[in-house]
Amino acid sequence: MVPGLLRNVFHMYESIDRVLKHYGGTVEVKGPWFAGMDFIITSDPMNVHHILSKNFFNYEKGSEIREILEPLGDGIINSDSDWWTFQRKTMHSIVKNSNFELFVEKVVRGKVVDGLIPFLDHISKLEIEVDLQEVFKRFTFDNSCLMVLGLDPVSLSVDFPKCKHAKAFDEIEEATIYRHILPKWCWKFQRWLQLGQEKKLRKAAWETFDGFLYQCISSKREELSR
Template sequence: MFQFSSAVAAFAALVFFLCYCQWRRRCYKDPLFTEWPVLGMTPPLVYNLWRCHDQITEALQRQGGTGNFIGPRFTQMDSIMTCDPMNAHHIMSKNFANYGKGPAFRKIFDLFGDTLFTSDSDAWKRQRTFLHSLFVKSKRFEKLQEKIILRKVDSCLVPVLDHVVRHGADVDLQDVLSRFTFDVSCSLFLGSDPKSLAIDFPEIECETAFNKAEEFIFYRHIVPRRIEKLQRWLGIGLDKKIDEPFEAFDRFLRETIASRRAEISQEIETMKENDDYDMLTTLIMKGEEHVDDKQLRDNGFTFFIAGKGTITSALTWFFWLVATHPSVEAKILHEIKEENEVKNQVYLHAALCEAVRLYPPIPYVRRQAFKHDMLPSGHEVAPRNVIFLCLYAMGRSEEIWGKDFLEFKPERWISERGDIIHIPSYKFISFNAGPRTCLGKDISFIQMKMMATAILSNYQVHVVEDHPVSPTLSIVLLMKYGLKVRITKRG
């Protein structure tokens, strides 16, 4: 009798649990994946993690552009994912005040410190106003960047690629671009060149730390915080691997800041306003009363992530697309011969936009609601709900780009008059949208166009046959296996 009662009780508990799961499933509008008991939608996501960007894109297309992701029980990982441009416009512009980064975002991105990238409200406004006055209103940094890039092309990029051509060796173009952008970032922000791009491809510890940091932050998005803390306590997990190289770069930044402060305090009377000072020197001189060493370090780390990782990503996918589309390459080369001024290279600009559309350097934008809201798609947003704007999926939306959305077609960006067509930022959100639009958008395009021109006008890039091409699992959309190419000199 006891065994029968126990069996009935167990059966009743199972029925209750299954009914609860079904009820809970119905509480969410447009679930993205099949929900498992206790584990939520994590199993199908983890099973397809190797192609998660495409999997999420396909799921959003099935749900009309917006759906709910349900995380494991007690992990607070439930979220809304969307590639609907009207939702993006609502979140990033129309109801901007109700959506911010939030405390959970700052925990995930704590490596960045307290910066423009992680802050909200008044703290964000103060930093943006200060940085806008320095880097946007003044064209000095744009000119300084051009000077640094031209010098770097002549002294490092051309000698390295010439060496590769002479030896007929395959080279990882993504690694070349990563080293180039790291050196440029160091020169522009810190005023010193670590010379990571050299013929012998030296191992630079702090340069390596960036890719690991980006992978680590992506990992934090998909692993519950409690499991991450347990892994750290046990001395295992990705966060343990990042400690040493990250601390090396952190130390490098802090020592450089301290050294520069000491130099400026001794030479302040002889320093002239119009000198070509790096960003760190300018920040110290202009904001000496408002910017302490921690803020300088935090801004430095953010600048390197933004300047190195995103440009490396955009150019890597661009060169792969151009190398596999000879007709596009021919049009770019024709324009380069006709127009030396990069600002006037319309077709090259369009090709870069098209590469960034298909492979956005930052594939997801995360926001958290402060108050209750209703999205234009009809999805209800509760306070503290997390929303992911899926930029990778937006770039593959037929609604936005038409039936040929998967084609690499720079012409879609060019008007009949030959000008770049303005696409609203909430449809092409790779440089953010609304009040948080990227301050460095223009300067980034200049750098990308200068680098693309320098390489394409002198060399032809051939992708190594059967080289696997897939995105890495990181907050920055790099290639998992790099971009192995054979370089030949143009005649």
């Protein structure tokens, strides 16, 4: 399985989709013996509901996964048991609120009108070639920041600026994937020596992105105190 994925690394999602269809929606992946990468992939809605909702308490992430996902903090992605239940109920009450739905619609519509459409018009007129994945990644990042932090980093604009915060978030994601792939002793050794992805992670998570979050919190507090 793993060699097949590596051969199709540049069209990974299509490859996984073919494998899942072949095996009826659920497949067990056996990774290299030294990496501890055995896992199960499922696209069956009933399985997803069973694992993430109906019987979630039977599928605890455990301390090892929490250590791997340490940069993501103690949010719902990285929590178990009662703490997960509390966060899920809190998030559910927010998401199901009609005011939140209106807020999301307003934010996304505003970013489409003021960000995405002007940008696409600009590159169309100049006949510039762009990476659409990068465009929509910035679109998503701006929307997420607006909804969660109340601040627009304006990473998607006509001048297509370098956005160190968005890049830092990408590096955090990449580093956590590496932690999944590499043996535990290997990435911990890299963290100790501050090499490779662990060095990038430290700069991205603990310096760049944390600084960005503190800046957003400080700005919001100042705004509310006026």
